[in-house]
Amino acid sequence: MREIMDIYDISKEFGISPKSIQKKIAQGLFPRGTRVAGFRRNLWIRSEVEAWVKTQIQNARRNGRPRQK
Numbered sequence: 218m219r220e221i222m223d224i225y226d227i228s229k230e231f232g233i234s235p236k237s238i239q240k241k242i243a244q245g246l247f248p249r250g251t252r253v254a255g256f257r258r259n260l261w262i263r264s265e266v267e268a269w270v271k272t273q274i275q276n277a278r279r280n281g282r283p284r285q286k
Contacts, residue, residue, distance in 0.1 A: 223258045224250070227266055 219226065224235045241247035248269055250259025
């Protein structure tokens with residue numbers, strides 16, 4: 218299991234399209250990736266993405282399915 222993920226890794230593993238991720242980032246609803254020297258893409262730490270997913274699941278259970286904008 219990789220500890221560092223790019224947007225395509227996140228998309229594949231969690232079933233969220235890259236475009237949806239970018240939209241959520243712009244809305245402040247998804248953690249921003251970090252540009253690391255030597256890489257052409259932003260990168261995320263797996264544990265931060267997993268924490269975001271866990272929060273989304275908890276919110277959905279507590280409040281019902283969140284509305285998509």
